[in-house]
Structures are given as C-alpha cells and as structure tokens.
C-alpha cells in the first residue's frame with residue numbers, strides 16, 4: 001500500500017503544471033493535478049494564444065490598405081468584432097479540450113477546484129484532502145490592479161477577450177509588453193488608444209533603440225502616449241463615460257480602461273507560508289536552481305516564482321522538475337539567453353543583453369545596426385522602418401544580444417536565437433550566406 005495517494009501532485013494546470021504532470025506520469029509516477037479555473041492556464045485561456053490570434057486578426061486592417069498598392073481592391077471590407085472574438089474563444093475551447101485529453105491520456109488525475117496545502121504532504125481541493133510525496137506549485141500569476149478610487153471600473157487582460165463590443169476609445173494603463181500589444185490590436189481595429197504610464201519608460205528591459213522605434217511608429221499610427229501620469233481616480237459619468245483624473249490634475253475621458261500594469265505571483269492563500277515556504281518581495285516563491293522551495297518536498301515553477309514570466313520558461317522549468325524527480329537524469333533549466341517578443345504592430349523580438357546592459361557588464365562592446373524599410377513597406381508606401389541590432393563582445397567575438405523590430409521579427413528571432421544560444425561569433429554569422437530577398441538577410445549583412 002503506497003504511503004501517499006500520489007507520487008506527485010501539481011497545483012495549477014497551466015503551462016508549467018501540465019508539462020510537469022505529463023512528463024512525471026510518462027516516467028511512471030502516479031500524478032494528480034488541481035485546477036481552479038480552466039485547464040491550459042493563462043497562456044492558452046487568456047494570454048499568449050487568444051492575444052496572438054487578435055494580433056493576427058487586427059493586422060488585416062493594415063494588409064487591406066497595403067493590398068491596394070499590389071493591385072487589390074478591398075474597398076467594401078468591413079470588420080465584425082463579434083466574429084473575431086467568437087472564433088478566438090472557440091479556438092481556446094478547442095485547445096483546452098486538447099490539454100484535458102493530454103492529461104487523461106497520461107493518466108493524470110484532474111481535480112477541479114481550488115487547492116490549498118494543509119500540511120507538506122496534504123492538499124485540500126475544495127475541502128477534499130489528497131496526499132502526495134512531492135508537490136509542485138504552478139499557480140501562475142494574476143493581473144495587478146491600479147491603485148486608486150474607482151479602480152474597479154477598469155478591466156484587465158482577464159476580461160479583454162470577452163468584450164461585447166469594441167469601445168470607441170480605450171486607455172491602457174501600463175508600459176509593458178501586454179499594454180503595447182493591446183494598444184496595437186485596438187489601434188488597428190480603429191479604436192482611439194492612449195497608453196498611460198506611471199514612469200517615463202516604455203518596455204523596461206528591452207533595448208532602447210527598438211523601443212524608441214516602436215514608440216515612433218505607434219505614434220505615427222495614432223496611438224497616444226502619456227508618461228509620468230499616476231492615476232488619482234476613475235469615475236463613471238451618467239452617460240457611461242469613464243473620467244480618469246491624474247495626480248497632476250489632468251483628466252481624460254474614455255470608454256474603456258484596461259489595466260495592464262504587470263502581473264503578481266499567485267502565491268497567497270495557498271497555505272504555504274505556514275509550512276515554511278519562503279516568498280520574495282512581490283510574493284514570488286523562492287526556489288533554488290532545481291526549483292525546490294525551502295521545504296524539500298515542495299517545488300515551484302513558472303510565473304509564481306517571479307523569475308521570467310513566459311510560457312516556454314514555465315514549461316522548461318516544469319519539465320526539468322519532472323525529469324529530475326522521476327526520470328533518469330536531473331537537469332537545470334537555463335535562464336540565460338531567453339528570447340522573447342512583443343507582438344506589437346510591428347513586433348519586437350529580443351535575446352540576450354541590451355546595448356546598455358552589455359556596456360555595464362562588458363565595458364566596451366561592438367554594436368551593429370541595420371535600419372531599413374521592408375520591401376513590402378516600400379511598395380506599399382508605408383513609412384515604417386525596421387531596426388536590427390547585434391551587440392558583440394569584442395573579446396570573445398560572441399553575439400551577446402540581438403534586438404529586432406519589424407515585420408515578423410519574432411519568427412526571424414527564433415532562428416537567430418538558436419545560433420546565439422549555441423554561442424556563435426559575429427564572424428560565424430557573417431559567413432552565413434544570405435537568403436535574398438528577405439528581411440532576415442540583414443542579420444548576416446551587418447558590417
């Protein structure tokens with residue numbers, strides 16, 4: 001008779017949790033998983049996937065204009081938000097079903113409900129207790145709310161995919177990737193967009209040159225940016241309009257306020273502090289390089305650890321825990337050289353150190369840039385320039401950072417990321433023969 005109900009119990013069926021449970025079960029472990037909302041987690045249900053589908057859907061607005069220069073007539077084109085929204089939500093349902101099937105096929109036992117830990121081996125799901133030898137916390141993160149009277153009038157990314165209709169105007173609070181992505185989506189769909197940021201920095205952590213380029217292009221497309229503008233209050237007028245007052249006394253009327261100011265680790269009310277699990281300042285669970293918490297049978301991965309809040313990172317961390325605990329070989333996920341993207345219009349993609357980070361870390365650096373207009377934009381008479389930047393360590397000759405803005409930048413970056421993760425030097429990249437005519441060829445032509 002086994003001592004515990006499960007060898008491994010995972011709290012949270014999102015990116016990290018589903019991967020960890022599936023891999024552990026594949027190694028022969030008896031696995032249970034708890035999910036309080038929908039299987040698939042943030043990325044599938046209300047993050048990467050529906051967001052990217054909206055980005056694709058919104059971009060047709062530009063394509064339709066550009067198509068005219070290529071001989072097409074699309075004069076009677078019209079857009080129906082309800083159609084796009086419903087198709088996106090149907091795709092989300094399909095993916096959730098696929099994730100559920102994956103769990104079933106791997107004989108992972110799904111417990112639908114909110115889980116809390118009663119002791120280091122006991123998990124209670126809506127009052128029903130199960131026991132497990134090892135526990136993985138993969139509860140993700142939740143949108144942070146703006147903090148002022150009337151904040152409850154704002155929506156977050158949790159609600160944005162379900163809007164009944166498009167607003168005429170939207171204010172987006174925040175300057176991070178989610179704020180800029182939704183700014184691009186709504187702007188393409190004809191909504192008047194204002195980004196309001198507490199500080200004077202957009203997209204902190206991204207290379208300044210590509211961020212400045214995005215701001216320049218976004219402004220030219222009609223997005224308004226307001227910096228150093230903390231909120232004083234939000235009120236709804238009798239005709240339904242929202243009135244936002246800023247701390248400096250300025251005010252702004254809008255139809256919808258989207259709070260996209262960041263995400264906080266979902267670590268509270270899990271009962272873990274009482275067990276001795278340690279958390280960091282913002283609530284992220286403290287783990288070592290093996291994703292082990294201060295309690296040796298409790299592990300944590302993904303957004304709840306507040307390291308790099310990205311799906312592929314959560315997945316790798318979950319995979320590493322499952323392999324290390326139940327597989328033949330232990331391994332540690334690498335948090336260096338993680339490529340990421342901002343699916344703005346146009347998108348940004350980035351890997352490694354920014355130019356300023358490299359200057360601090362290495363002193364002297366070599367920087368190569370290519371500032372060009374994509375062939376399609378030239379023909380479409382779209383005054384939108386791409387910018388590619390490579391940051392090179394002059395001693396090792398390795399490319400330590402790459403930063404792109406322009407059409408398909410994330411697709412291009414994925415290929416480049418393989419080369420940079422492998423530690424290729426600038427000279428090795430230069431030896432690569434270009435594919436002509438492409439935008440990506442700029443990467444091998446920078447001198």
Ligand code: FAD
Nearest residue numbers: 012014015016036041042043047115140302303309310311
């Ligand atoms: P999650 O996937 O969030 O899963 C956590 C799960 O735990 C949830 O399903 C939750 O309901 C459940 N849960 C929480 N508490 C409990 C409990 N007590 N009991 C039971 N269940 C519980 N990342 C990218 O890489 N690329 C992108 O383009 C991208 N776009 C994004 C866009 C938006 C709008 C948002 C919000 C996020 C985006 N992300 C993106 C981030 C990505 O979604 C997260 O990094 C990723 O989902 C984290 O995975 P996770 O396993 O840590 O948590």
